[in-house]
Amino acid sequence: MSFELPADHIDEAVSWRRHLHENPELGFQEVKTSEFVARKLNEWGYDVVGGYGKTGLVGTLRKGTSSQTIGIRADMDALPISEATELPYSSRTPGVMHACGHDGHVASALAAARALASVEFNGIVKFVFQPAEENEGGARAMVGDGLFRDHPMSAIFGMHNWPALPVGSLVARSDQMMAAFGTFAIIVKGRGAHGAMPHEGADPVVASSQLVTALQTIASRNISPLQSAVVSVTQIHGGDAWNVIPERVVLSGTTRWFDDEIGICIEKRLKHVATSVAEGLGCEAEINYQVRYPATINDPTQASVVREAASRLTTLSIVDALPSMAAEDFAFMLQDQPGCYFWLGAARSGGENPGLHSSRYDFNDAILPQAAQMWVALAQSILR
Incomplete structure (x- = not known):
């Protein structure tokens, strides 16, 4: 079971990513980003509900007869960093940039949402677009506003691009991921x-x-x-x-x-x-x-589910890696629901490979289709 994104859909998703990169917004201020996401989800038939963590929203798509539900989370916020990339789509907002790849996380989740609207599965998919991951605890705010009360899920999943790992690699540990x-x-x-x-x-x-x-x-x-x-x-x-x-x-x-x-x-x-x-x-x-x-600790069962879904994709290889001492507020969601947080390798080859939170960092668009394909494979694998 392997879904391939059409080339024109990939190109369009890259254009979304670069649009978001040009227009970054800090935590709890992602008004335009949230509006952009909602418009896209509505186009593809998702039921969209906002107001979680101020600017957070949830897009729901139901197919078939099963009530089994999974959540796919993407963080939306940028960082208070002045961009030094000099890219044609560099930030237009002084002192603010997408230095952690959340623009790519949003774009790949949207690409997956578009794809899932046209493929078969049996159950419910909820795309959770979260504000304020960087230091401000947007995940905690969404949970506090009733995210899981209003949107019960059997499991929730999160992903982060990882420039320290080669493109095509995936890490989904069965225990500690982030400190x-x-x-x-x-x-x-x-x-x-x-x-x-x-x-x-x-x-x-x-x-x-x-x-x-x-x-x-x-x-x-x-x-x-x-x-x-x-x-x-x-x-x-x-x-x-x-x-x-x-x-x-x-x-x-x-x-x-x-x-x-x-x-x-x-x-x-x-x-x-x-x-x-x-x-x-x-x-x-x-x-x-x-x-x-808190620490980001994966549920071992859900980590196994992620690895199984990834093993079906020819574009990805499952690798092992030590946990990171960096932190991630997806931990608040994992405290409330079983789930798994995984990394996708995003290293650039043949030149400079700036790390996360660098003023020279830019999300590697080469992994955008891999990320979207992984989300589709995961949803289809669970919601058979």
């Missing part, structure tokens, strides 16, 4: 002084410098080497003059883990280390720690 993540901001408060008279103050710059190093002991000395954990300080802000020791310095960063107990340990130790180091150097630490996304 949980948290954010922190530590305000180190000291006592300002003249830079030439540091003994008269309490230097938050020195305290912050030692704190950056001390935080690295959490992963190396408090977490088992057999577990995965990351603590990264990504921002340091403080001071305004060459000769002035400031009153405060702000450190910000991110944490990553898979196991819930590891996440609890990281938060507890981060707060204790920050407080202790600051106090030991005559300063204070004010800590704002937030757990943002």
Whole structure:
């Protein structure tokens, strides 16, 4: 069972992708993107319902007599990055670009929706177009607005293009795919002084410098080497003059883990280390720690279903890979429904291959038909 997209449909889907790339929208602001998606789905006979997570929507197509239902999710939002590709279809919105390939995810899901409208299956397919995957938890918002209450599903599936893997490869692990993540901001408060008279103050710059190093002991000395954990300080802000020791310095960063107990340990130790180091150097630490996304853990049965569907496609090969310490808010959907999140290889050959979130990144259109074909194969495989 293998459905081939007509060449003109592929060309049109690429044109949709590039239109979306030219017109990126940030999380919870995907108004025009959502309208574009709804128009296309309506053309092909889908029942479209919006209002989930502000700009999210669901397109439903029923065929045959079965009530079995699957969900196919595509994220729609862009990133606050200034594009540096100089492509003819580069972003027209200053400071905003599709640097993660969500334009390609939307276009390939639309291509699959169009194809499924003209092929046979027995059951219900729901295409879930989700806002705000990047940091803002659009999946959580959609679930909170009643996504699965209003649209019961037996399973839901998500896909991400993966530039670190060659085109034609697919990874669908039976367990961990993406890490949980948290954010922190530590305000180190000291006592300002003249830079030439540091003994008269309490230097938050020195305290912050030692704190950056001390935080690295959490992963190396408090977490088992057999577990995965990351603590990264990504921002340091403080001071305004060459000769002035400031009153405060702000450190910000991110944490990553898979196991819930590891996440609890990281938060507890981060707060204790920050407080202790600051106090030991005559300063204070004010800590704002937030757990943002849970880990993305696949249901093993649904992962097997994905691999089985992929094995029927001559364009794809199933490969194994380690999970990623990056995070993905599809995790909120997997906490509520069984499902599987998989990667499609998207590496560019013969030149530069910018990674996700790079200002030079552009979705590899070569995998668009593969992604659409995979969605069709998955739907037909489950809804026989």
